[in-house]
Amino acid sequence: MNRILLPFLAFCAVAPSLLAQDSIQRASIERLERTLSADSLEGRGSLTPGNDKAARIIASEFASAGLKPIPGADDFFQKLPVTVVAPGLRKIAVNGLPIGEGDVFVMSNRDSLSSNQLGEFTVAYIAPGMSMRQKIGAINKQEKNTLLLIARDQKKSFDRYKGFFGGRSIDNEPQTGPTVVAVLMDSVPVTSYDIKITNRVETRFLQNIAGMIPGKRANEIVLFSAHYDHLGIITPVDGDSIANGADDDASGTTAVMTLARYFAAKGTPERTLMFVAFAAEEIGGFGSQYFSKQLKPESIVAMCNIEMIGMPSKFGPNSAWMTGFDRSDFGKIVQEASKGSGFSLYPDPYPDQNLFFRSDNARLAKLGVPAHSVSSSQIDTDKYYHSVKDEIETLDLDHMTSVIRGLAAGMAPIISGEKTPTRITDAVRK
Numbered sequence: 499m500n501r502i503l504l505p506f507l508a509f510c511a512v513a514p515s516l517l518a519q520d521s522i523q524r525a526s527i528e529r530l531e532r533t534l535s536a537d538s539l540e541g542r543g544s545l546t547p548g549n550d551k552a553a554r555i556i557a558s559e560f561a562s563a564g565l566k567p568i569p570g571a572d573d574f575f576q577k578l579p580v581t582v583v584a585p586g587l588r589k590i591a592v593n594g595l596p597i598g599e600g601d602v603f604v605m606s607n608r609d610s611l612s613s614n615q616l617g618e619f620t621v622a623y624i625a626p627g628m629s630m631r632q633k634i635g636a637i638n639k640q641e642k643n644t645l646l647l648i649a650r651d652q653k654k655s656f657d658r659y660k661g662f663f664g665g666r667s668i669d670n671e672p673q674t675g676p677t678v679v680a681v682l683m684d685s686v687p688v689t690s691y692d693i694k695i696t697n698r699v700e701t702r703f704l705q706n707i708a709g710m711i712p713g714k715r716a717n718e719i720v721l722f723s724a725h726y727d728h729l730g731i732i733t734p735v736d737g738d739s740i741a742n743g744a745d746d747d748a749s750g751t752t753a754v755m756t757l758a759r760y761f762a763a764k765g766t767p768e769r770t771l772m773f774v775a776f777a778a779e780e781i782g783g784f785g786s787q788y789f790s791k792q793l794k795p796e797s798i799v800a801m802c803n804i805e806m807i808g809m810p811s812k813f814g815p816n817s818a819w820m821t822g823f824d825r826s827d828f829g830k831i832v833q834e835a836s837k838g839s840g841f842s843l844y845p846d847p848y849p850d851q852n853l854f855f856r857s858d859n860a861r862l863a864k865l866g867v868p869a870h871s872v873s874s875s876q877i878d879t880d881k882y883y884h885s886v887k888d889e890i891e892t893l894d895l896d897h898m899t900s901v902i903r904g905l906a907a908g909m910a911p912i913i914s915g916e917k918t919p920t921r922i923t924d925a926v927r928k
């Protein structure tokens with residue numbers, strides 16, 4: 499065997515992590531990010547062709563990285579049923595007066611409902627100055643059908659809610675829950691009403707993309723996740739109506755695909771690694787909700803949910819923060835292990851925003867899994883958030899590369915079995 503070859507083989511034997519580290523490259527990160535945030539995917543809205551395209555791209559990346567389907571699956575597509583409700587008939591009269599189309603919206607996932615019996619609907623009222631959000635939130639919890647009169651003074655908020663609830667809605671619990679009929683009308687004693695509504699209700703399927711690297715310990719799973727859906731087509735700005743979601747969350751999805759390739763190149767890990775791109779985070783988190791019911795929570799040692807790492811955090815480039823930092827020692831383990839990697843992890847600097855409960859980690863955290871989101875978003879000042887301007891040109895790909903490298907280093911002691919994060923015991927809003 500020639501001499502030149504010998505030192506090279508020694509290099510391979512000694513430093514597989516350096517070789518694997520090479521797969522975390524700015525160029526490949528840019529390729530994945532550009533692919534997912536391209537106009538051709540039309541903002542990856544749930545149940546749209548662009549979303550399906552994204553799903554196929556992620557699955558083919560998992561396949562080419564050498565991942566396996568998760569237990570019980572034949573491929574990387576984890577399908578979940580949802581109910582799509584599109585509004586039909588809205589024929590409403592109060593005290594014998596027919597209500598115009600523009601002055602009514604309905605929240606319901608029933609295929610049809612009619613009533614003119616007082617008592618079958620509770621009558622409620624939102625007076626001028628009252629919070630629509632609070633009142634509607636409270637009504638939805640009541641589980642009773644409600645005829646909700648909303649003061650004309652609240653027309654602006656009324657129109658906003660009508661825009662949101664008046665259209666197609668996606669639900670994962672068909673034909674359950676109260677029906678709310680909201681009418682723009684100043685307060686009057688309701689002596690009679692006649693309500694006739696229909697909806698077009700159909701079952702459709704969303705899909706999580708899930709793959710794994712089997713480890714020596716099959717029942718100890720370390721999970722990396724992000725969500726691949728975004729808002730799709732939204733109200734145009736300067737003629738652009740595509741919400742590309744380059745940061746939200748193509749950056750996290752790119753990180754998941756990059757880490758999958760990185761760890762797959764490192765051989766069999768001690769613990770089993772799972773990589774999941776969730777569906778439907780933007781419309782209710784149906785993907786992570788469904789996923790959390792498919793696995794035994796006690797088998798998940800840690801969940802690192804990556805959400806918006808495209809731009810430097812308030813602590814500067816090459817840094818990120820973790821939600822729910824004080825709820826387990828997961829963050830401290832990552833901080834310690836990523837020392838010297840050029841990456842720094844901090845506790846969530848926006849505790850008032852309750853971000854721990856607002857992303858895909860929340861469902862598994864409620865089941866006791868040390869499940870946290872890692873982000874570098876400056877959520878309080880980010881002018882691109884949920885807009886058509888969230889494009890790849892706004893991202894700092896060097897920063898993003900260093901965050902992904904930092905997470906690869908930070909997660910190593912958990913993956914090797916050396917460290918085990920403490921379980922979450924108090925996943926309740928403080």
Ligand SMILES: [Zn+2]
Pocket residue numbers: 725746747779805806
């Ligand atoms: Zn997001």
